[in-house]
Amino acid sequence: MNHQFLPNNEDSRREMLESLGLSSIEELFGCCIPANVRFKGNLELPKPLSEMEAKKLLTQIANVNRPASSMVSFLGGGVADHYIPSAIDHIVSRSEFYTAYTPYQAEVSQGTLQNIFEFQSLICMLTGMDVANASMYDGASALAEAVLMASAASRQDKIVISQTVNPQYRETVQTYAKATGLEIIEIPHKDGQTDLEAMEKEIDDKTAAIAFQSPNFFGIIEDPFPISKLKEKGKKTLLISVVDPLSLGVLVPPGDYDCDIVLGEGQPLGNPISFGGPHLGFFAATDKLTRKMPGRLIGQAKDVDGKRGFVMTLQTREQHIRRHRATSNICTNQALNALAAAAYLNLMGKKGIQEVGQQCLQKANYLKEKIDNLPGYSIPFDGPIFKEFAVKANRPFEEIQKVLVEKGFLPGIHLQPYFDGMDDWFLVCVTENRTREEMDRFAAGLEGV
């Protein structure tokens, strides 16, 4: 058969078979696959579509969905509709980037390599850390890898993690921990923040790491300094911090509070929300942990003529060299998403990263105050917030959601599935994309429920 994605015609196929001394493709497969495991039937798949039919079908299916962009969205929880500069999609649409693979051959992969080197540098600038890798699958799996790394570096098995860390991240850590036999101690929250006293009690010489998130899942900016100080109670205890990259335009960077591993979800950096993926996790650490890091690292090198270039380096940590002794099994990164993230950081630059952080901060706090003053609603937690905050209503969230969606709003995330007794609670996220007018209408909508 001829197909638009298959360049060989029947003549070519025949010539190739002839050169092999074969008369049919059947003969070729017959001598490769044993008869007893040959699939005799035909795969039951829908009949093939032309490009036009495929485009129609997929557009129809897409139109069944109601995109967040067609509404006024207050949905966050790690993924939010931040502004994406137009330049970014033009960069990631370059097929020299997206149809290449892992840069195994440095001489013809300098585009990908230099970009990742710049991405690593940008993440270090943002977090204040010494070294960053080429990226991970997402924020949740990055935390799971950080926990494994901390355990390997400290040779201890106990991980103390705050319950104010994104529940999906904690679930992912639990999944990974079950497989490796790590002990995970979750510290309950107190008024929406890590219960420091309870955390302190759990830290001892067996503690590999303390993990917390700031701004935390409830949006509250936790004071990292007292948490960091808790490290002293353990022997080799490391501090793992989960951060929102856009918060670092205005908030103290982890490098300033003696953090050992920093990670987070990189979606806010120029990546579409895309129903939860593909996104990227960013991952940074201190110098002394470099050789314990998972994932790819790109380093600067010189070629035989003395020209600067970039290579995959410190590969002896990795699976294709070290096999079962590798620091992780990860062998790709989310290179194209990291490209979008790097382009975003370069476009925003020194001033823009501050301004976008400031806008999230100001707008979210504006709406928080506004909702706090509405009858029937309250802000249950004190503590400064960055772009998200919890709201407690005097009725189940479902009722509120139903009314607000009809008015074209996505009001927030229900907290009940993650925290018992929070049936009336929801989490509101405000990005720089929201306007005062939208927020005022939203508040009026809430009031009218």
Place this chain on the structure above:
Amino acid sequence: MKDRDLIFEKSRPGKIGYSLPELDVPQKDDILPDNLKRKESAPLPEVAEGEVIRHYINLSQLNHSVDNGFYPLGSCTMKYNPKINEDISRLPGFAELHPYQSEDMVQGALKIMAELEKYLCEIGGMDRVTLQPAAGAHGELTGLMLIRAYHKHRGQDQRKKIIIPDSGHGTNPASVTMCGYETVEIPSDEKGCIDLEALKEVLDDKVAGIMLTNPNTLGFYEENVSEICRLVHEAGGLLYFDGANANAIMGYSRPGDMGFDILHFNLHKTFGTPHGGGGPGSGPVGVKDKLVPFLPNPMVEEEDGKYFLDYDRPQSIGRVRSFYGNFGVLVKAFTYIRMMGAKGLKQVSEDAVLNANYIMEKLSKSYYLKYHRNCMHEFVLSGKKQKDEHGVTTTDIVKNLLDHGIHPPTVYFPLIVEEAMMIEPTETESKETLDKFIEVMEKIAKMAEEDPEKLKEAPFTTPVRRLDEASAARNPILKWEPEE
């Protein structure tokens, strides 16, 4: 005037590459306590939009990619990535969907996932598939966690060994360790397949399972696959199929029918989604009925024509990442499968296998071929002859390919072939391209005889020449820093 400066070196104070609306709410300066404020702004570069664009367009031109040349990187299946997929995944109904939107607003997205799952079940001969894993290695890890949960559930916790043939991908043993298991490696026989006697020797009640890549990394279909499945099952172990090489077998054999319990697919290899320079990929994992209860949460289900996300699965291993998988990649794979259909996918495998055999046969005259028999979609050539006779290594050979605009094969893998070059042309290359590749490879073999010293200096025409990787690893420079 090819510009190779780092973006940081182009930065000048005061330049900006963005615009934001004026803040439309009253600015309050007392929201943050002083100790939580950032004191100094992150030293990101200051460049204008046009400069950023030019920077990246120049960078893109330093890359070799499928769209600008032959890319026979073994086991990576660097096939052409249909352009329609790029358009479809960018439709607002897909790209601008928030994962926390309620199910009634995302029925189309859930339909894509439910249908794709069905297609993958059919192609692999499996009962259910999770679409959550973000990449092949992530799928492997998920699969091993399923094996672990299964044995634990049956009170067989003592099973800690995973058998891997010596031709297996490096990720296999790394995944095994991450799952708290121990790797037991078994050798290949003189035909490049699993040595049955060696397998029998390691099978006991400590074996949790075996991970097999089939076709294996030598490009051969495991001849005794039925027997292997029987033996491992008899010993109480499970069979894991690494689908890295599934491009060879679509419509010709199904891992589920062979007896495999678990498999992962690499959508970015077999189903035409782009590799992205090293991601995003997608590594769905399929299983047989007995393992379904353990699959990660959530699964997409359908009831009365409505799709929903099922979290009520008490035996699930939990989630392996946020949300539902690399959804944008799933949309592309769905579109690809719909455009190929059953017959098209079978043709894909036929052309992939025919292309590989054609090159192999031609190159077996000028290069050493350790296993000379019909291969599947890839084969492993060796530079041993050139090394022994002329002191030219496989590295030297493939660096010469770069000067001809050809991406080298996977080299020095699998480890069981000296000076290995693993060549996978894929079905999206024409005979004309293959002929040119063969001609270049023959020319290089000839040069190895006539002028070996020249070969060792290649490449000459690439953006950079051979880089000193040893020094880079000894004194790692992993980020840019301003000069003092």
